[in-house]
Amino acid sequence: MATTEGQELAAWARMLADSTRATVCLALIDGRAWTATELAQLAKVSRPTISEHLNVLVDGGLLTEVRQGRHRYVRLAGPETAELLEELAALAPRSTEVATSLAAASKRDAFARARTCYDHFAGKLGVALTDTMTERGLLDWSEGVAITSKGLRWLDELGIVVDSHRGRPAVRSCLDVTERRPHLAGAVGAALCRHALGHGWVTRIPGGRALRVSGAVAELGLPDGTVRELRSRV
Amino acid sequence: MATTEGQELAAWARMLADSTRATVCLALIDGRAWTATELAQLAKVSRPTISEHLNVLVDGGLLTEVRQGRHRYVRLAGPETAELLEELAALAPRSTEVATSLAAASKRDAFARARTCYDHFAGKLGVALTDTMTERGLLDWSEGVAITSKGLRWLDELGIVVDSHRGRPAVRSCLDVTERRPHLAGAVGAALCRHALGHGWVTRIPGGRALRVSGAVAELGLPDGTVRELRSRV
């Protein structure tokens, strides 16, 4: 007998139904490739254990792996996967955190201010950049979202190369979890993020997806006030 | 120690990680309230078993229940839940169905043509209705989606009452799983669906979410050609 729709959904959900695997997947939303040992440390389990978990996730199509020498690198299978995980993580929170430490609060602040969502910008930074690009006529939202010829010229002037392989759409809208408004995703979103990271306009804050924003981020055309706000309080 | 984000996500996913529970949730996407016994029959498990599963889902916030006399009615907690399930079910399909029976094919056809997505229309019908409303200036997509004053007047003329309680947005865009284009959701989408069902313009095909479309659906302003297409092949 054919597998029913319910069985398929259950099989899929089962991949995330273990806290070790869920932790791994959430960590991978940063879009980078992690080694098995790194993930074992993160999830606080032994290497044999993480090895099995990664097998499950790769076999299930949630992750892809690249073997390089004696290393096993895994990453999320694609942007759609990351977006779905973001949504799930946002919808799951029945955590009624009452007393929060100062450290946790400032961490959450940094997360809300600027972070990566898989391979593009999110948080206040992501939304502000999207807004600015729209105001400057670089994006057109009349029918979904599209990049204008002016937008393409702008990318060119910045020296940003967009590789839109495998039919990935150039631009795509992605709902921001903290801002509840759309930010820019797609190949262009990824290219902008890669460019800014490569030039040190933003840098990753270790241990999470949060970003530290430097003044040079103004190169992306953001208003001075916005840049100042994004940089305040470290 | 506080529960980590990974544990929360895992706890949430665990609700769907059982094929019986997953089957139940998918059945409930039709937006109706089902009794425990009905669901037990559907999922082919005993009544004690379904009772426990429903406890899990209600406690987890995925379902809400109403007790009426000796009956226990459950339904999905809300439209967002339904939409998330739709997305998950659409992303999960690693089913490589090769040989499909004629019955299954015609069933899938009916499903793609017209169905409910929780409490609003989906499939070709949902997308066509959304397009028509947009062309006639009843919806405005310049910034997200909104209903125009002309749209409100149209609803009034049809005698459709929109109850937008608990701050549910009047209109909302929901990605159609089969058409891969947005269709109308939100309180207005629900009201249109309820109205059409109530007047017999569409009727449910038993055993699923698919709808049978009558010629009277033209009352919603759909072009003749579209109506004919939606009605063809039963």
Next chain:
DNA sequence: GGGACGCTTCGGCTGGGGCCGAACTGTGGG
């Protein structure tokens, strides 16, 4: 070649989750 290192396989332990039948509770109807 040999040792360090990243990862995997294997065996065995353990807990928890899903399932049912039987018995129980509570509601509704004649």
Next chain:
DNA sequence: CCCACAGTTCGGCCCCAGCCGAAGCGTCCC
């Protein structure tokens, strides 16, 4: 008042998934 019926609780069964330590495999580097 008694029976039919919806749903629940209880006890017990079984299976599987997650975990680890020990041992094995393959790669890199000196």
